[in-house]
Amino acid sequence: MKRNVLIIGGGPAGMEAARRIRDYGHTPILIEKESRLGGHLAKWHKLFPEGESTEELLTSLTADMEGINYFTDTNIVSINKLKNLYVAIFSNGISVQADAILFATGFSMFPAEKKEEYGYGIYNHVITNADLEHFFNTGKDPRIKEPKVIGFVHCVGSRDEKAGNRQCSKVCCATALKQACEMKELYPDATIYCFYMDLRMFGRKYEDLYLNAQRKYGILFVRGRVSEVSEDIDGRLVVKAEDTLVGKPIRITMDLLVLMAGMSPCVENPKIASMTGVHIGEDGFFMPRDLLYRSVESHSKGIFFAGAATGPKTIPETLNEARAAAMAIDHYFKQKA
Amino acid sequence: MMRERFISGYDHFVLPFMVGMIFVLLWCIIGVIKIMVQLERKDRIKVYKSLVNPVIMGKNVRDWFGDCLFHVKLWRRNKVLGYMHSSIAFGWFMLIVIGHIETFLYIPERGGLFYYPIFFRYFMAVESTTLKGSLLFFLMDFFLLVVLSGIILAIIKRFRSKLMGMRRTTKLTLLDRVGLYSLWAIFPLRLIAEGFTAGVGGGSFLTVPVNWLFASILSKPENFTIAWWAYSIALGTFMIVLPYTRYMHIPAEFFLIPLKNAGIKVRRPRKGYALAELYSCPSCGVCLDACPMSVDKAGLKNTTVYYIRQVKRRNQPRALAIADKCLMCGKCSVLCPINISAIDLRLALRKQQPYNIEHDFSYLDKIPNEALTSAISVGGEKVLYYSGCMSSLTPMVSQSVQKVLTTAGIDFTLMDEQGTICCGRPLLLSGRTEEAKALIEKNEQIIKESGAPILLVSCAICYRIFKEDYDLNGVQVMHYTEYFEQLAAEGVIKLRKQEKLKYVYHDPCELGRGCGIYEAPRKALARVANLVPAAKERKESICCGGSLGSLTLTHEERGRITENSIRNLTANSPDRIVTACPLCMKTFSRQSEIKVVDFAQVIAENLVEKEKEE
Numbered sequence: 001m002k003r004n005v006l007i008i009g010g011g012p013a014g015m016e017a018a019r020r021i022r023d024y025g026h027t028p029i030l031i032e033k034e035s036r037l038g039g040h041l042a043k044w045h046k047l048f049p050e051g052e053s054t055e056e057l058l059t060s061l062t063a064d065m066e067g068i069n070y071f072t073d074t075n076i077v078s079i080n081k082l083k084n085l086y087v088a089i090f091s092n093g094i095s096v097q098a099d100a101i102l103f104a105t106g107f108s109m110f111p112a113e114k115k116e117e118y119g120y121g122i123y124n125h126v127i128t129n130a131d132l133e134h135f136f137n138t139g140k141d142p143r144i145k146e147p148k149v150i151g152f153v154h155c156v157g158s159r160d161e162k163a164g165n166r167q168c169s170k171v172c173c174a175t176a177l178k179q180a181c182e183m184k185e186l187y188p189d190a191t192i193y194c195f196y197m198d199l200r201m202f203g204r205k206y207e208d209l210y211l212n213a214q215r216k217y218g219i220l221f222v223r224g225r226v227s228e229v230s231e232d233i234d235g236r237l238v239v240k241a242e243d244t245l246v247g248k249p250i251r252i253t254m255d256l257l258v259l260m261a262g263m264s265p266c267v268e269n270p271k272i273a274s275m276t277g278v279h280i281g282e283d284g285f286f287m288p289r290d291l292l293y294r295s296v297e298s299h300s301k302g303i304f305f306a307g308a309a310t311g312p313k314t315i316p317e318t319l320n321e322a323r324a325a326a327m328a329i330d331h332y333f334k335q336k337a
Numbered sequence: 338m339m340r341e342r343f344i345s346g347y348d349h350f351v352l353p354f355m356v357g358m359i360f361v362l363l364w365c366i367i368g369v370i371k372i373m374v375q376l377e378r379k380d381r382i383k384v385y386k387s388l389v390n391p392v393i394m395g396k397n398v399r400d401w402f403g404d405c406l407f408h409v410k411l412w413r414r415n416k417v418l419g420y421m422h423s424s425i426a427f428g429w430f431m432l433i434v435i436g437h438i439e440t441f442l443y444i445p446e447r448g449g450l451f452y453y454p455i456f457f458r459y460f461m462a463v464e465s466t467t468l469k470g471s472l473l474f475f476l477m478d479f480f481l482l483v484v485l486s487g488i489i490l491a492i493i494k495r496f497r498s499k500l501m502g503m504r505r506t507t508k509l510t511l512l513d514r515v516g517l518y519s520l521w522a523i524f525p526l527r528l529i530a531e532g533f534t535a536g537v538g539g540g541s542f543l544t545v546p547v548n549w550l551f552a553s554i555l556s557k558p559e560n561f562t563i564a565w566w567a568y569s570i571a572l573g574t575f576m577i578v579l580p581y582t583r584y585m586h587i588p589a590e591f592f593l594i595p596l597k598n599a600g601i602k603v604r605r606p607r608k609g610y611a612l613a614e615l616y617s618c619p620s621c622g623v624c625l626d627a628c629p630m631s632v633d634k635a636g637l638k639n640t641t642v643y644y645i646r647q648v649k650r651r652n653q654p655r656a657l658a659i660a661d662k663c664l665m666c667g668k669c670s671v672l673c674p675i676n677i678s679a680i681d682l683r684l685a686l687r688k689q690q691p692y693n694i695e696h697d698f699s700y701l702d703k704i705p706n707e708a709l710t711s712a713i714s715v716g717g718e719k720v721l722y723y724s725g726c727m728s729s730l731t732p733m734v735s736q737s738v739q740k741v742l743t744t745a746g747i748d749f750t751l752m753d754e755q756g757t758i759c760c761g762r763p764l765l766l767s768g769r770t771e772e773a774k775a776l777i778e779k780n781e782q783i784i785k786e787s788g789a790p791i792l793l794v795s796c797a798i799c800y801r802i803f804k805e806d807y808d809l810n811g812v813q814v815m816h817y818t819e820y821f822e823q824l825a826a827e828g829v830i831k832l833r834k835q836e837k838l839k840y841v842y843h844d845p846c847e848l849g850r851g852c853g854i855y856e857a858p859r860k861a862l863a864r865v866a867n868l869v870p871a872a873k874e875r876k877e878s879i880c881c882g883g884s885l886g887s888l889t890l891t892h893e894e895r896g897r898i899t900e901n902s903i904r905n906l907t908a909n910s911p912d913r914i915v916t917a918c919p920l921c922m923k924t925f926s927r928q929s930e931i932k933v934v935d936f937a938q939v940i941a942e943n944l945v946e947k948e949k950e951e
Contacts (some may be wrong), residue, residue, distance in 0.1 A: 113925060117730040144523045164927050228729040241731075 002027055003333050006075060006088055006098035008272070011039025012102035012315060013307025015061045018068045019305045020326030021102075026333065029096055030070035034266075036073065039106050046138035048174040049205035049313060052101070057315070079275040084336070086276075088301065100302045100329050104322065105272065105307040107263040110157030110165060118153060119229045120192060125237055125254070126229065128156075129172065130259045130276060132179055133299055140195050147190055147255035150183055151239055153177045154196040158262030167283050169262030170312040173200045176260045177213045184217040193220045193252065195241055203314065222250070229257060263312040278303055285311045296325040302331055339443045339470070342537070343463045350566040357576030358451050361832040364580045365588050368616070372592075375609035380552055381602050387599035396876050400594045405587075406430055413503035414623070422496065424487030424571070426587075431480040439473055458531050459565050461540035471541065478498045478541035481531075484524050494523060499787040505631070507622035507642050509583075515563065516582035519575040532563030548703070583620035590675055593617045603859070606647050606656075606689060607739045610946035614677050618645045622668035629880040630662065630903040633894060641669045641679040658889070660686045665766055665886025665900075670875045680886075687768030687888075698775040701758065719811075720749040721789035723780075723803075725796035726757045727919035734919050737818055737937035738795050744944050745830045749793070760799040762847075765806065777807060785810055791813040793820055793939060797848035797918035798885065804852055816848065818858035818917050821940050831945040838866040840939070841911035843902075844878035844924070845918030858936055865943040872908035879905050881916070883924030899928050907931060915939055 002307045003026045019145060038061075044054045053221055065142030075091040081100070084172040090093040101305040112120040112128045120126045125143050127135075158169040171195070180192050194213075199221070200209045201295040213219040231240050237254045264290040265284030273280045278298045279287035286309050289297040296304050306325040373381060387393040390576040406427045412419030435452030440447055445463065447453040453460065463470070488503075495517075498506045518722045531540060532547030540548060543615060579585055593613045601610045620642050630636030637643075639662045647656040660683040670679045720742065724735035735751075742749045753880050758780055761773035771809065784792055785806075792809065794800040795817045803814045815823075824830045846947055848854050855875045862868050882890075882898030890898075903925060914929060916922050916937040 114732060116923065116926075119732050122732050162927070177553065206584065228732075230732060 002289060003099040004097060005100045005102060006086065006330055007031070007102045007160045007288070009039065009104035009106055009307075009308065009309070010034075010037040010070060010072065011104060011106045011318075012057075012061060012326075013106065013309075014039075014102070014259075016068070016319050017102055017104060017326050018324035019061075019064060019321050021329060022067045024326060024330040026330070030068060030096065031074045031076070031090060032072045033075050036072050037070065038126045040109070041315070043130060043133060043137075044336060045133045046178065048171075048178040049203065049209045051182075053180065057062045057201040060208060062269050064281055076272065076275070077289075079272075081276070084302070085205050087293060092128050092222070100277070100304065100324055100332060102329065103230075103272065103278070103298070103309045104306045104325075105268065105309045106284075107143055107312065108263065108267045110163070110169075110261045111262045112259045112261045114163060115160075116257070117228045118156065118226065118257070119231070119237075120259055122269065123229065123231050123237060123257075124235055124257065126257045126331055128259045129175055129179060130261065132183075132258050136182065146257055147183075147187060149252065149254040150180075150190050150192045150258065151237075151252065151254050152180055152192070152194045152257045152258045152260060154199075154260050155195065155225070156258075156261050157264065158197075165264055167285075168200065170200070172208050172260040172262055174203070174209060176258075177209050178220070179258065180219045181213055181217045185217065190337065191220065192217070193222055193223050193254075195224060197224050197225060203318070206293075224250075236293050253304055263308060266309065269309075276300055276303055283311075285309065294328075296321060302332065304332075309332055338462055339539075341444060341447075341460045342460055344412065344448055346450070346453070346460060348456075348459070348562070348565070350562060350569045351456060352515065352569070352577075353573030354452055354567075354569040355454065355573075357573035357579075361576045361579055361588070363942075365592075368589075368612075369592055372596075372609055372612050375605075375612065377604065377609070380604075380609070383601065384596060384599045385805075387595065391594075393598050396598045397595045400598065401591065404594065404675065405590055408674065412755075414672075414674075416502040417479075417490065418494075418503070418541045421487050421490040421501065423491065423510070424483045425491065428480045428484035428487060432477065432484065435473060435476050435480070439477075443471075448521070456565065456569070458534050458540070458544075458772060459537035461539075462537050466539075466681075470539070474539055480522065481528060484541055485528065488521055488524055500811055502625060503622060505622060505624065505625040507583075507620045509620070510646075511622065512578050512581045512703070513583050516536075516575060516578045519571050519578070522571040522583065523575060526564065526571050530564040530568040531559065533564050552603050583618070585616045586619040586675070587614060589616035590619075590745035593675065597676075597736060603678050606682060606686040607640045607651075611682055611685060612794050614682065614775040615645050615649055617675050618642065618677055619674070620646070621674060623672050623674060624717040627669045627672045627877075629664060629668070629882065629898045629902065630890075630894070633892045636894070639663065641673070641677065641682075642677070644683065645677070645683070648686075657686060657690070659683075661888040662883040662890055663886060664880050664882070664890070666880035666884055667850040668846070668877065668880070671850050684766070684768055688770060689770065694770060696772050697777075698772075701775060701779045704756075704758070704779075719786050719789065720747055720791045720793050721752050721784065721794045722749050722759070722795070723760075723784075723799065724750045725794065725799045725919070726759055727796050727798070727923075729757065731923055731935065734795050734922075734937050736803070737935065737941035738793070740941045741824075741830065741944065742793075742822060744946065746822050750787070750789070752787070752792075758783075760801040760802050761806070762798045765802060766886050767888055773806075773929070777802070781807055781809060784812055791820075793816055793817060796847040796917070798920060801847045816852070816854060816857075818848070818854060818861060818936055821937075822857040822861040825940075826859055832861075832864045832943045833945050834864060834938065835866045837910070837941065838913065839869045839911045840866045840913050840915050841869050841871050841906050841909065842874070843881065843914055843916040843921055844875055844908055845921045846878070846880050846884065848917055849878055850876055856916075862915060862936070866913075869909040869911050871906045872906055881918075881921040881924040883920050885920070895924075896928065899924055903929050903931075913939075 005021050005026050005028050007018050007028055007030045010030050018030045021028045030184055031303050038058050077089040077091055079086055079088045086098045086101055088191055095097055113288055127143050157163045157165050176194055180194055184192055213267055214283050222243050224244040226241045228240050230238045238255055239252050242249050278300050281287040286305055288295045288310050303323045306322040388857045408419055408422040409420050409741050433881050439457050440454045494501050531544045532551055535544040535548035596610055596613055603611045605611055622642055624641040625631055628640040630639050639659045644659045663683050667680055667681050670676055728735040759776050761776040764773035792812050792814045798818045825832055840862055842859055880903040881902050882895040914931055915936055922933055
């Protein structure tokens with residue numbers, strides 16, 4: 001018997017899960033709030049650890065979409081539970097009956113302007129990691145003008161209780177290093193600093209990336225948080241930080257500052273949670289049944305999770321979780337039958 | 338006419354009352370001497386001088402009547418609560434006064450006895466009625482009725498405090514309860530005792546009917562000594578426990594008022610003036626509802642009433658824990674019926690704590706004043722703008738202020754362009770007065786050397802310390818809300834009004850309750866948008882939760898305070914929250930769904946550029 005699975009979120013998790021669910025013989029219905037599939041991934045240029053092309057990954061993810069119903073520019077209006085079914089109404093007027101729902105809602109970028117001391121949106125040469133990827137894609141950003149000194153600020157809105165985000169966003173360390181190396185390739189004469197708390201190079205090949213950044217690209221690493229940023233008369237940025245390894249305050253004038261905005265829980269999480277009764281953790285991410293054994297199942301019957309909806313994750317982790325979720329959903333149907 | 342019923346003028350039943358009375362009197366006399374001895378010499382002289390100063394004495398008399406007897410502040414808060422307190426206080430006071438008048442009129446030789454005016458009706462018998470006598474009797478019954486009505490309200494309040502505008506009341510100690518119940522018992526017992534005697538000793542509209550009632554239901558109504566015993570025991574019990582209960586505020590406040598009017602301030606956590614304040618706390622619990630920490634039920638124990646209780650009990654660890662938790666927002670003091678200086682009391686305790694951190698201020702000497710004041714020391718410039726440390730974290734504020742100044746064509750210099758020397762307020766708030774002094778002196782030097790007539794400050798926290806603790810030789814310290822409003826009123830800057838926008842203004846603690854600035858920011862904001870009120874504002878504004886005052890509140894606890902404060906601000910669904918303190922702005926922005934902006938930003942956004950206008 002064919003069953004409907006509603007997948008909320010058309011990022012890598014949602015797309016990968018949709019294909020797998022279809023392969024199991026069920027009917028995936030994928031909805032995406034933005035006008036194209038791909039989520040945050042679609043806005044990126046290259047990926048760590050080895051500079052893999054986003055374009056290629058997206059092509060493989062979208063290559064085979066046959067039998068998958070998907071709607072872009074679509075939001076959830078309501079979800080109601082009827083005995084063993086969920087009835088969802090979309091913002092485009094369509095309503096579907098689903099036997100299971102997969103939350104692949106991902107994350108929201110931390111709004112960097114909330115850390116006002118870094119001056120995003122106030123000073124002319126402060127950008128975010130996402131802005132930089134956009135620049136790599138398009139080659140255009142009025143804020144980047146032949147920079148001689150560039151700074152990368154790690155952990156902007158990550159591991160920062162005052163910003164309301166206690167968690168580590170996991171991907172920014174490697175992203176910062178990748179971007180720093182890319183900038184060095186674009187501007188070989190530039191001096192590039194990375195301001196970090198800890199460098200969390202946990203994945204395979206990540207440490208190589210770090211060594212390369214130091215040896216091959218000459219990126220300078222400063223252990224310490226940036227305390228404040230101001231603009232001098234010429235419009236250059238004056239960055240103050242503490243080098244905690246030396247125990248001295250430092251002050252560097254720069255032409256570009258890149259803020260590594262972290263992953264916040266998806267802003268729509270509370271709304272979706274209130275419709276379905278799934279649990280939200282203290283940190284704002286969805287709470288699975290448990291964090292070890294059943295990390296793709298929710299506390300509500302027939303609702304599953306994949307990807308960054310349950311916390312920051314890298315691309316391969318997200319894709320694997322999507323596959324695991326598809327398997328869990330199939331298993332759930334088999335048990336019910 | 339009246340005559341004495343007993344030649345001795347004495348009966349054993351007065352003993353409980355006399356014991357209590359003498360005990361309380363001795364206690365109070367010793368207490369007054371103790372406080373006066375503990376005061377610093379210059380403070381003591383100040384007190385003596387104030388007692389011969391007719392202006393201050395006039396103030397004392399006004400406050401004695403207004404605060405101790407009529408409880409004017411409570412009336413303003415809630416009419417029923419005000420009536421309850423003033424009926425008991427003033428009614429009781431009048432019973433004592435008229436009792437004495439009676440004694441001195443009819444039997445002046447007994448005037449020296451404490452108990453005689455109190456038990457007058459027992460000792461005297463009426464021979465014939467006169468107009469004067471019945472008027473006095475009428476007044477006595479009237480004030481007894483007034484007190485009884487107050488007691489009835491007090492009993493109702495114990496069970497339904499909400500009726501009198503109080504959401505929560507203080508948890509009483511055991512002795513407080515003994516005091517409370519004996520206080521409740523005193524006046525009904527007096528009515529019964531006087532009712533028994535009314536047949537002989539006379540009475541009026543209240544006691545005489547009670548006498549008839551007793552006569553009709555009791556076989557031997559003459560046997561009334563037992564009622565007088567009960568009345569005397571109730572009085573005696575009340576006075577014996579008085580020094581150990583919250584009712585100590587009755588005599589203590591009487592003494593606190595002249596000290597306060599003489600300008601004495603808290604210097605030590607539990608000695609001198611502080612001691613007078615500790616005993617003047619009536620444990621009424623107004624601070625429970627006032628305290629921002631009471632959003633959490635667990636936070637209730639950190640309110641001023643419990644702080645005072647712990648200090649009185651000499652429970653140093655608890656007292657210190659509460660003192661360190663406090664946000665120092667000052668709301669409890671403002672709402673307190675006797676305005677206990679809650680912040681000063683806690684600060685005094687913080688100051689006493691050993692401090693192990695060695696501050697190295699040698700860098701201050703290395704900073705050449707010229708580097709900071711190179712542009713200023715020429716003199717003649719009009720405004721020196723100190724943006725403060727917080728402005729480095731909220732650069733929008735100082736940018737906006739500079740934009741307004743530039744547009745207005747004001748000659749100004751940024752005092753801390755090359756780096757801010759902290760104003761010292763955070764150190765001061767944590768009780769580190771000496772360390773703060775080093776910073777204050779350096780800043781004073783820079784400001785004075787600049788020769789600027791006006792010091793402009795955009796941070797409410799800095800503003801307060803510049804106003805209160807700096808000696809600036811007449812340099813005028815202005816908060817940017819005052820200054821911009823002045824510029825707008827004088828037409829130096831022109832602002833456009835966004836008719837469709839609704840703003841709510843948050844009173845920062847340091848600016849509002851701290852420095853009394855409520856109007857200037859509102860006037861200026863009304864020029865650029867429609868101002869809607871918050872549920873509670875001005876002196877009742879709720880701390881944003883980010884206050885530097887607290888040393889130990891956790892992020893979670895602060896978060897809940899912030900949430901509550903935002904809820905209060907958004908009661909009338911504004912489009913934006915405007916505040917005039919960078920710390921409030923930063924704290925709110927973290928949690929608010931509505932955009933939070935700084936006052937300067939709002940003004941800067943709505944400036945009408947002069948050229949465009951022409």
